[in-house]
Amino acid sequence: MKTRSTTRAVRTPGGLSLRLDLRALLVVVLLLAAACAAGVALIGTGDAKIPAADVLRTLAGNGNAYQDFIVNELRLPRVLVGLLVGGSLGLGGALFQSVSRNPLGSPDVLGLSQGSTAGALVVIVLLSGTSTQVTAGALIGGLVTGLAIYLLAWKQGVHGYRLVLVGIGVSAVATAVNGYLLTKADLVDAARAVVWMTGSLGGRDWDQVWPLLALCAVLVPLVLVHARGLRMLEMGDDVANALGVRVQRVRLVLMVSAVLLTAAATAAAGPVSFVALTAPQLARRLTRSPGPNLVPSLCMGAALLVAADWASQRAFGADQLPVGVVTGVLGGVYLLWLLVTERRAGRI
Amino acid sequence: MLVDSPPEQRAETAPAPPTRRAARALGLLLSVLILVLVALASIAIGARALSPDQVWHGLFHDTGTYGDVVVDERIARTLLGLLAGAALGLAGAVLQALTRNPLADPGLLGINAGASAAVVTAITCFGVTSLTGYVWFAFLGAAAVGALVWFLGGSRGATPVRLALAGTAISAALYGYLQAAMILDDAALGRMRFWTVGSLASATDSTILQVLPFLAAGMVLALALARPLNAVAMGDDTARALGANLGRTRALAMLAATVLCGAATAACGPIVFVGLMVPHVVRSFTGPDLRWILPYATVLSPVLLLGADVIGRVVARPSELQVGIVTAIIGGPVFIFLVRRRRTAQL
Secondary structure, eight states, X not given: OOOOXXXXXXXXXTSOEEEEEHHHHHHHHHHHHHHHHHHHHHHHOSSSOOOHHHHHHHHTTOSXXXXXXXXXXXXXXXXXXXXXXXXXXXXXXXXXXXXXXOTXXXXXXXXXHHHHHHHHHIIIIXXXXXHHHHHHHHHHHHHHHHHHHHHHHXXXXXXXXXXXXXXXXXXXXXXXXXXXXXXXXXXXXXXXXXXXXXXXXTTOXXXXXXXXXXXXXXXXXXXXXXXXXXXXXXXXXXXXXXXXXXXXXXXXXXXXXXXXXXXXXXXXXXXXXXXHHHHHHHHHHHHOOOSOOHHHHHHHHHXXXXXXXXXXXXXXXXXXXXXXXXXXXXXXXXXXXXXXXXXXXXXX | OOSOOOOOOOSOOSOOOHHHHHHHHHHHHHHHHHHHHHHHHHHHOSSSOOOHHHHHHHHHSOOOOHHHHHHHHHHHHHXXXXXXXXXXXXXXXXXXXXXXXXXXXXXXXXHHHHHHHHHHHHHHHHOOOSHHHHHHHHHHHHHHHHHHHHHHTTGXXXXXXXXXXXXXXXXXXXXXXXXXXXXXXXHHHHHHHHHTTOOSTTOOHHHHHHHHHHHXXXXXXXXXXXXXXXXXXXXXXXXXXXXXXXXXXXXHHHHHHHHHHHHHHHHHOOOOSHHHHHHHHHHHHHOSOHHHHHHHHHHHHHHHHHHHHHHHHHHTTTSOOOHHHHHHHHHHHHHHHHHHHSSOOOO
């Protein structure tokens, strides 16, 4: 890929210097703006439509009681969950793709989503549990799967390539279990399971926002601190070692963070398809900078998910189709568009 | 940057010594023997226990007794398992060589998604309910998506990365459609959840005859491609320098893989993992030479598929586990074991 350097060095009189990638910075700002705009639009959409100006006024605390209830109690949590889930999936996807050095090495491919789904399906089909229990089941399923993949791939350290292959094996087993559970369920449970498996933001409240927010507040800074090491890791273990990166430790920290982020996001909204796969790829093409592009991926994931939810609400009516349907279609079509245009421009 | 693992230098450039070739040929013979045994087991073992006498009677003196009917059904099922297994294994090996990505499988190039989307359309829009009715839809869907991936991937100028990305993108869009259809239409969900796990149970003579010409043509084409694909595996520049026609080889390989997977998926649903796993297993003892990988994959894939089918019939008597489920549950751990045992199972 052709890269025109847009990196500038910023030097302070005190001798501190900082590398700034202007294009990446611009992309991040634009994506954040897009995510917020989509969020405001999403709050205004539904059975009771609210103009954007009123939404902003209500968010600032100056709305009337009716709008205040709709905006702050009903729809804001949904948007926040959407932003957090999208961001977590985007970041988790970028981490996995970078560690495995394969653009297909997303949580969908590595079996984390399938593991979460297996946990949720066990609760839905075998235990007929409540939605809180489904969330817990999905979280446990995702974490157990992540742990299993890491332990199975461990052999004097974890190698990116082996990780992906082991993940695919685990993923196949989990998919088979899911298929089996789905054929054993009665039709009502099966329909509920399919909605969950598609990924949905419907009916989310503040109880789901806080744990996610707390988790992101801890993990995102932790990941960003290790981002330098990850950049080195992309050049190969030997080079990274020579450059003074503690390869296994950095990889462990990042993998655990990615597993936690993905499992929590999946537990909150279901395995929303393709956000983790496409967000890092799209972010990378927008910033045109090499390396893992962690922050742009995070913003891209958030913008993608909330925009997709808004699109599904607008196109099909309130809560007719879950967001996962739209992320799949939108993400796929956008990736195709990129392929066609980049081919014309001679990239890839 | 994308997909390709760093090009591995191959130690084995000299022709294999005669003893080694003999060992490989012997191994292939042994594999065929195993396949025959598994096929016999598949005819003899099932949800209803038959004595060897009854099986013998059904095979050679078919007079329409109850046992004979059971044997007839099992023969159809075994034949479909043989054909579909061979097709999936071959297609997987060809796709992995074509995209130079060890993770390539029929799912990656959107073929499963195409077949699934076509079947769900058949159910919701055209009211097709019989499994034999799905076959043509699934095959058309797979073929259409295969062609679309090929053109979006850049047709003659296609690179492995672009093919993989185009397949992923189309799969994403089609799975969105599939899930929307399943959520909005309960009847579609009721049928699709059984179709998508993949099963040999619906095999009939007419299904087999429908897909047989395609499978046969695809297999011949794929096996004939071993030599050119060997050159392609060395990287574009080397392959060109060796005189390989990259565009033609890629087009033919894609055609073979699409026909094979499309027909197999049409006949028994999207059975994942056979096409991914068997080439890996085979590569672990044949090395990277496709002239050996392809025949081995053709013989050993049905062993896996039929073996899984027999196990699926036995463990859940009197009902049965679909073969797609058993394949993955047995194949997954075996695959992980192999990945761990070898230093890395490089392509």
